[in-house]
Amino acid sequence: MSTATHVPASFAEIIADFGALAPADRLQLLLEFSRGLPALPERYADHPELLEPVPECQSPIFLLTEVEGTGEDATVHLYFSAPEESPTTRGFAGILHEGLDGLTAEVVLAVPSDVYNQLGLAEVVSPLRLRGMAGMLGRIKRQVREKIAA
Structure with missing residues (x-):
């Protein structure tokens, strides 16, 4: 497994979109990502106990990954x-979904753990909220x- 970290093109595009905006507009774009978060498929909506809570978030959020295939070439779904x-x-969940869903396990694992800092949101949301994305x-x-x- 590669130990190098990098930002995949799909996530880099999101970072560029945020970077091109003034801070107030970044918050608006974050809200757009919140509206774009896909609904859970029925198999999970009917079984919320299968999802893992994220206690670092101030709001109740739960997530689950599916890995299709084997090894680092397996495809990740969020x-x-x-x-x-x-x-x-x-919005944070929407960013992660759009930036990482459908990529290989190797690519997802190589994303820097502090990639959220590249979005320029520290000026518009609290550090506690950013910790939730982490x-x-x-x-x-x-x-x-x-x-x-x-």
């Missing part, structure tokens, strides 16, 4: 459950590692 009334948390990414990476090792 699923999130976040309340509509928590747009910041949903918690989501940490759990995604752990779940992927566990599933490719199984």
Whole structure:
């Protein structure tokens, strides 16, 4: 497994979109990502106990990864459950979904753990909220590692 870290093109595009905006507009883009978060498929919506909570988030959010295939070439799929009334948390989940869903395990695991700092959101959301995004990414990476090792 490669120990180098990098940002995949899909996530780099999101970073560029945030970087091109003034701070107030970044918050608006975060809200757009919250609206774009896909709903859970029925198999998880009917069984929320299968999703892992992310206690670092101020709002209740749960996530689950699926790994299709074997080893580092396996494809990762991400699923999130976040309340509509928590747009910041949903926005972070939406960014992670759009930036990482469908990539290989190797690529997801190589994403820097502090990639959220590159979004320029520290000026518009609290450090506590940013820690929530770090918690989501940490759990995604752990779940992927566990599933490719199984």
